[in-house]
Amino acid sequence: MFHKEGSKIIFITLLLVVGVIFATDFIAIPWLKTVLILIAIVFLVLVLQFFRNPKREIDNSDNHVLAPVDGKVVVIEEVYEPEYFKDKRLMVSIFMSPINVHVTRYALNGVVKYSKYHPGKYLVAWHPKASEENERTTVVIDNRIYGEVMYRQIAGALARRIVNYAEEGMRVIQGKDAGFIKFGSRVDMYFPLGTPIDVVLGQKAIGGKTVITKK
Structure with a gap:
């Protein structure tokens, strides 16, 4: 498929x-x-x-947040988020190599509160400034248990097009198709400080399957 x-x-x-x-x-x-x-x-x-898009059985639940993409967990740290929250958040980043599945899936159920595209540079995806300077889209989903959770699709040195299906006001379903990033990149997720994270640095994440955090 x-x-x-x-x-x-x-x-x-x-x-x-x-x-x-x-x-x-x-x-x-x-x-x-x-x-x-x-x-x-x-x-x-x-x-x-x-461009493969494997069909996956999703364990849909408001009690956990799933990885939005396939890839490797490369960052788990506290950062200042200047675009929407304008405060400190816990960021989890997943890097996708060219051989990974590049489908973006909704990490949780909820309503899209914010969705914005930003043109920008094409620094390598693991560059510290990539999340602020590269071409990217920012999406915030309001979930009944976790509140507002942000994810950001970030273009890399090879990625030249980010596809984002999320529109403000949409009700989205965990694991469903949220977009696509062509030719390599990364996705950052932002949680409230103190959120328990169930992945570790270097871990392989599977979109729609790997649990990032649970309650």
Whole structure:
């Protein structure tokens, strides 16, 4: 199953691969013909794996917050959040490599209170200033147990487009499709200070499955 955001790129890639295969009929050197076909097929496989969207059974509950994306937990620390809360928050960051699933899922149930896109730079996603200077979207969801929880999709050095489906006033469901980040990036989550965190640095997170915090 593939994400709808990849349909155009997948279609173009298929056309290119077919074109390369037909073009090799005019190449007389057998090894060169084989190499070009293999390169085209590998490229197609890479594109397909990048836009994969695996179906997952979600344990929907207001008693926990789930990871919004697949990736590696790279930051758990107190930070000042200047855009919406304007106070100190506990931030959990998940870094996505190009081989991870890049679907963003809603981490919790609730109502979208805030959703804003910010143009910006394309620093490497793990750069300390990436969350403030890179292209990003900020979304705040109001949940009946956790109150307002923020997540921020952040573009990386390769990511050139962030897709965000959250709109203010929407009621969203935990684990459902919230957007997509094309070609690598990270997602930051912001919780009230003192929130118990159930992941550790370096842990592999699975979007819609890994519990970030629970009550």
